[in-house]
Amino acid sequence: MPTNKVTAWVGWVWFAAFALITVGLFNVVAGLVAIFSSEKVLAWTNSGLAIIDVSTWGWVHLILGAIITLVGFVLFGGEPWVRATAVVLVVLNLVAxxxxxxxxxxxSIVVIALDVVVLWALIVHGDEVERASA
Structure with missing residues (x-):
């Protein structure tokens, strides 16, 4: 039976919004650094040596970071579509x-851990932000 009561757990979703803004901005900075870097990274694979162009992944981090930052700001409104979008973006950021x-x-380990906490907050306590902002 759903209740309209808002508990202190709503703070976790606001924490998630701040975390999204922070992670998004750091992704933007890391993306810009990678884009303007001419460095190539060597990685050993099962089939041999691979050369990875860091600037390509810089564009991925830059675009993803900008979108994550925007969604972090919009998340304070508590709209359900924003929470769903945030969950998808956090999963994409986990993959990146x-x-x-x-x-x-x-x-990467720090951001992965933070992304897991953000996912937990959005999925478990996300509906409380909608009730708090109503």
Whole structure:
């Protein structure tokens, strides 16, 4: 039976909004650094040595970061479509961070952990923001 009561757990979704803004801005900065870097990364695979162009992934991080930042700001309104969009973007960011793991392992691990907490907040307590903003 649904209730209209808003609990203190709504703070987790607001934390998720701030985290999305922060992660998005860091992705934008990391993307810009990678785009303007002429560095190529060597990675060993099962089939041999691969050369990875860092600037290509920079564009991915830049665009994804800009969209994540925007969605983070809009998430404070509590609209259900924004929460669904945020969940999809966080999953995409998780994939991008797993791909970037060989290049920036510590940063990727931190962002992956933060993304998991954001997913938990959005999925478990997301509906409370809608009630709080109504």
């Amino acid at each position: 961070q797993f791909v970037s793991l060989p290049v920036t392992p510590w940063w």
